[in-house]
Amino acid sequence: MANGSVRTIAMLRADPRLANSLADTRLASFPFLTPEERAAMRDCAATRRPVRIGMELVREGDPVDTVYFLEDGWACQYTTTRDGRRQISALLLPGDICNLDALLFRQLDVGVRMLTHGSVLAVPRERVATLAANYPGIMQCFTWLGLSENTILSRRTLCLGRLSARERLAHLLCELAVRLGHVASEGPVTFAMPLTQEHIADVLGLTPVHVNRSFRQLRTEGLLSSTRGTIGVCDIVALRRAGEFQPGYLHVQELRNGSTIDLRDANRRETLHMFEGPR
Amino acid sequence: MANGSVRTIAMLRADPRLANSLADTRLASFPFLTPEERAAMRDCAATRRPVRIGMELVREGDPVDTVYFLEDGWACQYTTTRDGRRQISALLLPGDICNLDALLFRQLDVGVRMLTHGSVLAVPRERVATLAANYPGIMQCFTWLGLSENTILSRRTLCLGRLSARERLAHLLCELAVRLGHVASEGPVTFAMPLTQEHIADVLGLTPVHVNRSFRQLRTEGLLSSTRGTIGVCDIVALRRAGEFQPGYLHVQELRNGSTIDLRDANRRETLHMFEGPR
DNA sequence: CGCCTATTTGATCCTCATCAAAGAATGTGG
DNA sequence: CCACATTCTTTGATGAGGATCAAATAGGCG
The missing domain is CATH 2.60.120.10 (Jelly Rolls)
Incomplete structure (x- = not known):
């Protein structure tokens, strides 16, 4: 568990x-x-x-x-x-x-x-x-x-504003998968999910009952296999599409490959400019 | 206009x-x-x-x-x-x-x-x-x-997750009133509102039609008087209650009375500590 | 084993979406 | 200054997604 x-x-x-x-x-x-x-x-x-x-x-x-x-x-x-x-x-x-x-x-x-x-x-x-x-x-x-x-x-x-219950749930699960480190894996992914359906409901702005129904829907569509405490993503591509999920907004990629902006860099470059003259 | x-x-x-x-x-x-x-x-x-x-x-x-x-x-x-x-x-x-x-x-x-x-x-x-x-x-x-x-x-x-359409609209109008500088005024407030009802719908996660109906509701309740381009808040206290609005989260008060935290202060105090010895 | 909490399913209701169309404001060009 | 197009607001009728109420089942824990 x-x-x-x-x-x-x-x-x-x-x-x-x-x-x-x-x-x-x-x-x-x-x-x-x-x-x-x-x-x-x-x-x-x-x-x-x-x-x-x-x-x-x-x-x-x-x-x-x-x-x-x-x-x-x-x-x-x-x-x-x-x-x-x-x-x-x-x-x-x-x-x-x-x-x-x-x-x-x-x-x-x-x-x-x-x-x-x-x-x-x-x-x-x-x-x-x-x-x-x-x-x-x-x-x-x-x-x-x-x-x-x-x-x-x-x-x-x-x-919350524009997606259906099914879409919201799919989106949340995609987000969690990425944030938990299962980044760009194309194959099936399994991860522990300590949230109860009531918690999920409070995240998604739904009732627990409807979260449950959305789970069942995704399960019968073959995208998920959820048991208490564990989420198995069967078809991650379909789940992403179902949830309008594009991982870019999480900015994990930049952190991984070290391409985050360093404000001090800007400063160093400006200093260089001063020696080289303007532009 | x-x-x-x-x-x-x-x-x-x-x-x-x-x-x-x-x-x-x-x-x-x-x-x-x-x-x-x-x-x-x-x-x-x-x-x-x-x-x-x-x-x-x-x-x-x-x-x-x-x-x-x-x-x-x-x-x-x-x-x-x-x-x-x-x-x-x-x-x-x-x-x-x-x-x-x-x-x-x-x-x-x-x-x-x-x-x-x-x-x-x-x-x-x-x-x-x-x-x-x-x-x-x-x-x-x-x-x-x-x-x-x-x-x-x-x-x-x-x-978006938990308030009704009427509540959302009331909340938004309260927020805008504060952000536009009509801070804690208790009396009636009027301000220009360049947003169309469609824009408001896109903020509140509703349809334009329903935004219109929510407006009418607030108007018939006597909380608002809205015309194209202008919002008149008749009963600001009631509007706040209707929208579950508490202005604290906007942090305008701190900015006004200058009580914002200055990180350098912490530093100065720490330096003092060094001279005074620990604690 | 029994208690408690979480999940699941069913039946019904209500809020809000959708579709449609009429009215008000605004802006444009003649 | 007026006729017209355009955009925005308003109202009505109908439908759907999700809420609510209720109860049964399953799982975890002492």
């Missing part, structure tokens, strides 16, 4: 008491970081905290002064209406930052909640801010991650 | 041929910018370009190497499906940055299109990158703006 496997991974890691390092998060995957910046990330003190399923890292509307880096397990950002309707605005996977907004905003309108057991690295805002202020490369990572969340949200907007 | 008034404002400004400055955009509103940073923004060369209604600043999926700062008029970010359904993911008002993503991404999945006549300041990515690399305060503005777009998108996600 999914929760079990997630917890297992957590247990294979270092002693939970041990303060652990930001270098294990997605932050480390940016190609333009200097050795000093990587060292600063390693040396940045962070309290590793095991968190149980259902735990609220940030309560909706509460003031925040801690940035949480998700080490293991899944989490989500969500909002609720006064009468209790809930919408999940972002799914957070291992390595993601749970509430980057806390770097610049004292108060968030969204809550953050664990969807599985797992563990987070908690870092006071002050400390993250210092890191960002002293190391431009790290600051750029934060900006990059923020803009990247943006493109994901824009795309989700299209899903 | 709305378009006309927008154009009028544009004409009151300086010579359209003249290269204009970034200090006229929302960038200038950040309290923590140093005089040098403000000067750098003023000195940053930008070509001012009048743009006509319907013009595409960025075509969906095309590579981009220019950042557009919206000076006058309204624009939007949008996405379309293969079969032509369209979703507007962001409305851009005067002062907004149209495609901040272009700072760090070479290719965008969203298009940017003018919804009225207006004018933009076009700045090559390189030049914005240099600015960001040399002036940490400006870099922080970009990050702030990115994260701010994020919270707006998260909220839109709630609207």
Whole structure:
């Protein structure tokens, strides 16, 4: 079962008491970081905290002064209406930052909640801010991650506003497959999915009942084989087409092949220009 | 009519041929910018370009190497499906940055299109990158703006996923009122609205017909008085409640009273700590 | 084994989409 | 200044996708 496997991974890691390092998060995957910046990330003190399923890292509307880096397990950002309707605005996977907004905003309108057991690295805002202020490369990572969340949200907007239930589900599963690392694989893909259909409903803006029916539809069409806790994608090409999915917006490709833009490059080139004269 | 008034404002400004400055955009509103940073923004060369209604600043999926700062008029970010359904993911008002993503991404999945006549300041990515690399305060503005777009998108996600048509419309109008500067006014508010009902439908994930019906509903309930090109909010409190609107997520308040976080502050305090000894 | 939670399926209802067409505003050219 | 085309708004009639209500089944866990 999914929760079990997630917890297992957590247990294979270092002693939970041990303060652990930001270098294990997605932050480390940016190609333009200097050795000093990587060292600063390693040396940045962070309290590793095991968190149980259902735990609220940030309560909706509460003031925040801690940035949480998700080490293991899944989490989500969500909002609720006064009468209790809930919408999940972002799914957070291992390595993601749970509430980057806390770097610049004292108060968030969204809550953050664990969807599985797992563990987070908690870092006071002050400390993250210092890191960002002293190391431009790290600051750029934060900006990059923020803009990247943006493109994901824009795309989700299209899903919620214009796609049918079947299309939304197909899209979500494609997105998760890519974000979990099954990138451009053409063959069948299988991955653990700790979300319940109710969670999925809260992501897709549907009812759990209708999510279930959409699953069945995709299954009978031969695109999927879903069992509790596991998704098997039988026909990934068809699933992509069904979900209007184009992986470009996730920007994983750039990170992999190291073609991300480095702002300092621009600066270096400008300096060159000064010596060479204008244009 | 709305378009006309927008154009009028544009004409009151300086010579359209003249290269204009970034200090006229929302960038200038950040309290923590140093005089040098403000000067750098003023000195940053930008070509001012009048743009006509319907013009595409960025075509969906095309590579981009220019950042557009919206000076006058309204624009939007949008996405379309293969079969032509369209979703507007962001409305851009005067002062907004149209495609901040272009700072760090070479290719965008969203298009940017003018919804009225207006004018933009076009700045090559390189030049914005240099600015960001040399002036940490400006870099922080970009990050702030990115994260701010994020919270707006998260909220839109709630609207699209969980609110009824009437609620969505009420929410959008409240958001626009605040973003246009009619902040906490309790009395009746009137503002120009150049969007057609079709545009609104593309924002809210509805059909134009249903947007029209939602308008009529709000009008007969006595919350609104809408005519072509103008919105009159009669009962702002009721409209807020109808749209589940809480203005906090827009973070305009912090900007106004200057309570935005300055990352350099954290750094200064840390330095103090070093002299005072730990804790 | 029994409790609890998650998935599955059925029946009915309602919100919103679709199709169609008439009216108001705006802009254009003569 | 008026006739006409165009675009936007408004209203009606009908249909479909998804919500809601209800209950049965299956799976995980103590």
